[in-house]
Amino acid sequence: MNSPATVLELQQRISAMQPLRLHERTLPTAPELAPLLPGGALREGGIYSVSGSWQLALTFLAPVSQSGAWCGIIGCPDLSAEAAAEVGIALDRCIIVPNPGNRTTAVADMLSGTVTALLTKFPAEVPPHDAEHIAARLREQGSALIVMGDWRRTDAEIRVTDSRWLGLDTGRGALRDRELTVRSNDHRGPRTHKIRFAGGHLAPQQSPVRLVATR
Structure with missing residues (x-):
């Protein structure tokens, strides 16, 4: 899962399988999580940081995958597929890259232009240029990024x-x-x-x- 060729192949497959979207500005969000978010939902192009609970972070992906869109989990080697399924994530619509190592930022950048919602734990602070590039990809794709930990600029x-x-x-x-x-x-x-x-x-x-x- 760590080779550039594998990630590019996944990008092509997912792009072909993604359901058409009618320019929604928000993404499917559990009503129980609505009070945590401005506007009551994940926003297309939005970036959100979550700290203190993997369970809570994963839960943001569940409604997205259940709607038929793709989600991704990057850089979480201790997180099992069973834990993702337990909170309601549809595993047949989820890419898990558990340990990309020093390529975490590069993999996140590629998948941010492919999947609809992405949960990532970065091993170190992301340089400003790379962070801006990821943000631009999210806006272009209409996707949301949930960062486990801190991020320079977030919607919440x-x-x-x-x-x-x-x-x-x-x-x-x-x-x-x-x-x-x-x-x-x-x-x-x-x-x-x-x-x-x-x-x-x-x-x-x-x-x-x-x-x-x-x-």
Whole structure:
């Protein structure tokens, strides 16, 4: 998966299989994640940073792949295909390049012009020129980039500040649900949210989420 020839071959195959898009400005997004994002959805050409939870980062890709579009996961060697499937990612619409090493930026640049949503963990800070080139490719393709970690310019910064497990099964000692406290920061200012997972999937809040503006 690391050779340029292999990536180019994948690009050609995916371009032929991508569903036609009618110039949408937003991408499919789970309603539970809408409060984290300006406009309530991933935006074409948008860049978002996520810190503190692979589970949360992966969840942004699920609705995109379920719609029939392609997504990609780059630079996450410890992340299994099973973990991606558990949050709802359609594996037959997902390219996983687990360990591109020092070619992470080059692979991300190529796939950002091919897939509709891309999750990437860069091993080091991306030089400004390369970051601008990736951003331009995203805008041209109408795709979104989710960066695990920091990025120079983002549409939203999303950071998990607390995580707790809920719902011990009686007699089993198994933790079933997980609740994340998430801090988002975008043009609306910083806010705090609660995101809950049940059995690995996003769960609707039992009561309306109260957004807390923080300074």
